[in-house]
Amino acid sequence: MFDRRTLAASVLALLVAMSQAESGGAQGQGAGAPQAGAPQGRGAGAPQGPGGAGRGRGAAFTPATDAKDLKSVLFNWTWHMGMLRSGNESELVKTLDYHAEGGTIQVNGQPCALTKYRVQVNYQVPGYRTQIECTLPNKQMFKNVETMSGDYAWDEDIPGAEIVPGKGKAAPRPAALEERRIRLWASPHGAPKAAIAGAAGVPMSESFAQNPAVLIDRQTAAGAKATTTLSWQGEKAVITYPIPGVAGATATATLDKGFLPERVVVTHGTNKTEFVYGNFQDWNNPLFKIEALYAGTIVERRNGTVIRDLKTKVTEIGQVYVVVPVPDSVQKAGGK
Numbered sequence: 001m002f003d004r005r006t007l008a009a010s011v012l013a014l015l016v017a018m019s020q021a022e023s024g025g026a027q028g029q030g031a032g033a034p035q036a037g038a039p040q041g042r043g044a045g046a047p048q049g050p051g052g053a054g055r056g057r058g059a060a061f062t063p064a065t066d067a068k069d070l071k072s073v074l075f076n077w078t079w080h081m082g083m084l085r086s087g088n089e090s091e092l093v094k095t096l097d098y099h100a101e102g103g104t105i106q107v108n109g110q111p112c113a114l115t116k117y118r119v120q121v122n123y124q125v126p127g128y129r130t131q132i133e134c135t136l137p138n139k140q141m142f143k144n145v146e147t148m149s150g151d152y153a154w155d156e157d158i159p160g161a162e163i164v165p166g167k168g169k170a171a172p173r174p175a176a177l178e179e180r181r182i183r184l185w186a187s188p189h190g191a192p193k194a195a196i197a198g199a200a201g202v203p204m205s206e207s208f209a210q211n212p213a214v215l216i217d218r219q220t221a222a223g224a225k226a227t228t229t230l231s232w233q234g235e236k237a238v239i240t241y242p243i244p245g246v247a248g249a250t251a252t253a254t255l256d257k258g259f260l261p262e263r264v265v266v267t268h269g270t271n272k273t274e275f276v277y278g279n280f281q282d283w284n285n286p287l288f289k290i291e292a293l294y295a296g297t298i299v300e301r302r303n304g305t306v307i308r309d310l311k312t313k314v315t316e317i318g319q320v321y322v323v324v325p326v327p328d329s330v331q332k333a334g335g336k
Contacts, residue, residue: 060088061213070199070230073237075213077192080259082292090209091196093189093292093317096121101313105134107142117310123193124208125149126184127324129159146180149324151335153177162327172333178246185243186264186275188295191253198228198241274301283315292317
């Protein structure tokens with residue numbers, strides 16, 4: 001049977017291999033560069049990386065080693081995360097397939113011990129589905145599929161409910177749309193994507209597949225208004241940006257010394273949601289490591305209460321096939 005996902009993964013692997021052959025390593029890292037998977041980040045404490053030797057030939061932008069301007073910080077953030085690909089160092093992470101092992105999630109105010117937690121994301125729609133299976137304190141099993149696509153949010157009893165007539169049930173959840181958008185654009189990949197779009201003054205749909213520094217320069221020259229700002233807490237960059245599609249929601253991301261996000265705090269009205277990230281590594285299957293990092297631990301708190309506590313098992317980062325079609329019944333119920 002024709003497997004589009006396998007084909008997409010193989011194509012990405014080939015492109016990455018070609019890029020490495022041209023530049024001496026993924027994203028231009030040369031001999032002596034830090035190994036992907038180091039918990040401190042790709043370039044922490046290393047002599048090579050952005051601004052140093054070892055970058056690919058003809059790079060579109062090379063920040064100074066000690067650069068502290070917004071453009072350089074956003075470039076370094078995505079570069080150290082492994083999100084920049086190709087000879088032009090464009091941001092090319094389009095999809096994610098994420099699996100957690102263990103952890104808990106809050107269900108109706110109770111901790112629910114996870115037996116399955118899988119997230120499939122398409123950042124371009126944008127849309128995602130989160131498959132949740134867990135055990136409540138009374139030993140009752142809880143199952144749900146949280147789904148979002150464009151202006152719609154809904155729950156499913158099985159992934160892809162109602163897409164095939166008679167298969168599964170979809171329940172509209174318009175009130176959950178903003179919460180799910182916040183979770184997406186405060187995520188390890190979503191946060192830098194949203195911050196770059198805000199710095200360039202463009203919609204999310206226009207920032208993908210762009211070198212972030214080149215995009216910001218072009219938009220600045222065109223008079224675009226930036227909504228992303230930068231400040232510093234000692235040696236840690238603090239980036240503030242609006243959450244796309246959620247009016248009045250503002251995110252503040254704190255990066256560690258290696259330009260990896262320690263936490264993202266989102267303020268929306270009287271609610272404050274904090275996402276704490278740690279243990280960044282290449283969590284892809286050992287046979288398909290591509291030096292793209294993701295958080296190994298994820299803790300989400302809302303107004304001080306832990307909502308989700310996750311430990312990463314495996315990811316697939318690349319151009320995997322993810323679609324999130326909206327069922328007819330959900331469309332008829334209306335979006336937002």
